[in-house]
Amino acid sequence: MFESICRIFDLKLVLIAGILSAVYLYVTWTHSYWFNLGVFSPSKPVPFFGNAMPSILGQMHFMDVLHDLYQKLGDQRFGGIYTMRTPQLLVKDPELIGHILVKDFNNFTDRGLYAGTESNPLNNNIFFTRGERWRTMRQKLSPTFTANKLKHMNEQVKECTSALLSKIGMNVTVEDASDSIEIREMMATYSTDVIGSCAFGLKLDAINDKDSEFRKHGKTVFQPSLRSKIRVAIIFMQPSLLSIFCVHHYSQKTIKFFHDAFRQTIEYREKNKVDRKDFVQHLMKAREDLVLNPNLKPNEKFTEMDIVANAYILFIAGFETVSTSMSFCLYELALKKDIQDKVRNEILEVKAKYNGQMNSESINELHYMSMVIKETLRKYPPLVTLNRVVTKPYVIPETNIKLKTGTKVVIPVHAIHYDSKYYSDPYDFNPERFSEENVHNLYPNTYMPFGDGPRFCIGKRFAEFEMKMALSEVLSNYEVAPCEKTQIPIKYVIGSFVNIPESVWLKFKKIDT
Numbered sequence: 001m002f003e004s005i006c007r008i009f010d011l012k013l014v015l016i017a018g019i020l021s022a023v024y025l026y027v028t029w030t031h032s033y034w035f036n037l038g039v040f041s042p043s044k045p046v047p048f049f050g051n052a053m054p055s056i057l058g059q060m061h062f063m064d065v066l067h068d069l070y071q072k073l074g075d076q077r078f079g080g081i082y083t084m085r086t087p088q089l090l091v092k093d094p095e096l097i098g099h100i101l102v103k104d105f106n107n108f109t110d111r112g113l114y115a116g117t118e119s120n121p122l123n124n125n126i127f128f129t130r131g132e133r134w135r136t137m138r139q140k141l142s143p144t145f146t147a148n149k150l151k152h153m154n155e156q157v158k159e160c161t162s163a164l165l166s167k168i169g170m171n172v173t174v175e176d177a178s179d180s181i182e183i184r185e186m187m188a189t190y191s192t193d194v195i196g197s198c199a200f201g202l203k204l205d206a207i208n209d210k211d212s213e214f215r216k217h218g219k220t221v222f223q224p225s226l227r228s229k230i231r232v233a234i235i236f237m238q239p240s241l242l243s244i245f246c247v248h249h250y251s252q253k254t255i256k257f258f259h260d261a262f263r264q265t266i267e268y269r270e271k272n273k274v275d276r277k278d279f280v281q282h283l284m285k286a287r288e289d290l291v292l293n294p295n296l297k298p299n300e301k302f303t304e305m306d307i308v309a310n311a312y313i314l315f316i317a318g319f320e321t322v323s324t325s326m327s328f329c330l331y332e333l334a335l336k337k338d339i340q341d342k343v344r345n346e347i348l349e350v351k352a353k354y355n356g357q358m359n360s361e362s363i364n365e366l367h368y369m370s371m372v373i374k375e376t377l378r379k380y381p382p383l384v385t386l387n388r389v390v391t392k393p394y395v396i397p398e399t400n401i402k403l404k405t406g407t408k409v410v411i412p413v414h415a416i417h418y419d420s421k422y423y424s425d426p427y428d429f430n431p432e433r434f435s436e437e438n439v440h441n442l443y444p445n446t447y448m449p450f451g452d453g454p455r456f457c458i459g460k461r462f463a464e465f466e467m468k469m470a471l472s473e474v475l476s477n478y479e480v481a482p483c484e485k486t487q488i489p490i491k492y493v494i495g496s497f498v499n500i501p502e503s504v505w506l507k508f509k510k511i512d513t
């Protein structure tokens with residue numbers, strides 16, 4: 001009797017030991033990938049987590065984890081790291097970055113990010129798509145963002161900047177109200193309204209409507225949740241598990257909301273023959289050429305859903321990046337009054353020259369503001385990394401190391417922007433780095449807030465237009481200063497895939513004009 005109990009106990013122990021060994025083997029299996037390839041690794045991977053443990057556990061922002069790894073690379077041009085089980089090449093050398101993004105783009109045409117389009121068809125958009133389908137859609141959408149097209153958006157943007165000014169005014173003058181404002185949320189509602197109006201002809205008024213569905217659903221895309229954290233961990237562990245456990249990035253409600261909103265807009269325009277010079281018009285042209293065109297081969301065809309997915313990405317990519325950038329900009333100006341005064345003087349001069357009107361042409365004369373925005377995006381690039389995947393085998397120049405198709409590549413934009421080799425005193429906010437005299441001294445491929453190469457940000461011009469319009473109105477009417485609630489230094493939302501501040505509280509003082 002005693003013997004058989006021992007035998008069962010032994011068997012259980014063997015079974016448990018077997019399972020644990022299998023799990024251990026599974027979670028560390030890929031962790032010798034870079035060693036086998038002869039690539040230096042800046043840090044030893046931890047079983048299960050790889051090099052991303054502090055970020056997966058929510059202790060550190062991923063950008064800080066990358067900073068550490070970037071520092072540990074020392075003089076190495078690149079190094080092998082692991083996010084959970086996924087090997088990634090971390091590239092430090094600006095010259096190699098130039099090869100990957102621009103010169104050898106044909107070997108790196110895609111981002112290699114997990115899209116999960118089966119459960120979220122809205123991800124079938126230009127940001128995630130690959131190869132030829134990306135090229136086709138990019139060609140269709142690029143004309144949307146020419147300087148000429150921006151002219152047609154002046155009035156819509158002005159309407160939104162006026163609403164922004166009124167909103168600030170209400171907060172500053174209401175009796176007993178504090179004159180400090182949490183500007184990040186306000187800017188998010190402003191940029192939601194701008195993109196809604198310019199891109200889709202929708203008057204959202206998110207700035208005054210605290211129950212705005214667009215704002216509510218837009219927020220869920222960027223705010224980290226338990227669901228999004230689990231999802232990211234699974235993507236880097238074993239993406240096929242996502243569909244088994246049905247872990248979607250956004251709730252099906254959010255997906256349905258955006259899907260219905262954009263579909264209805266497109267259908268309404270079609271039915272009522274509305275012709276406006278905005279993003280939707282280009283998407284409808286793309287629909288005509290790529291969905292309805294009977295001359296296309298089946299593999300060249302797009303679906304109605306693909307068009308909706310691209311409407312969605314223009315909306316999503318367009319509001320959070322812009323609103324956080326404007327908030328960071330005002331934050332820095334509040335802390336550096338001399339720089340704020342200099343920008344304001346420039347705005348007032350340009351305004352005087354153009355009868356008090358700012359538009360897509362007069363903003364081109366805001367040279368100092370351009371430097372301020374550039375410096376803001378150096379210190380606070382909304383996307384802390386650029387991602388690429390090897391789409392054709394690639395031998396790293398000046399080495400024998402051959403990267404095979406599917407190898408993921410990470411360019412640590414944020415860490416590079418803070419490298420004192422390229423930016424002296426990198427924590428100091430100094431727009432002079434981008435002055436006419438100094439800009440030529442910048443090291444190539446070390447300034448990449450909008451990415452680079454054929455896949456760089458398609459909305460750059462629109463973003464700059466929208467930011468300059470808002471900042472010039474706000475700064476010519478208000479002085480901004482830090483207040484008790486201002487976080488110094490600023491704290492970031494850990495777990496978000498973009499660089500978002502927890503809050504940006506600032507004091508606003510009306511300027512007598």
Ligand code: HEM
Pocket residue numbers: 126127128138313314315317318319321322325377381382383386387448449450451452453454455456457458459460462463
């Ligand atoms: C301050 C504002 C913005 C910043 C800093 C920013 C930054 C970026 C970055 C870093 C990328 C990746 C580039 C690469 O991989 O090389 C990107 C891609 C993209 N951005 Fe932006 N963005 C901004 C605003 C916008 C706006 C306003 C829109 C649209 C209205 C937009 C639409 C897109 C799209 C569609 C892509 C994917 C392009 C492609 O793969 O072909 N972005 N953006």
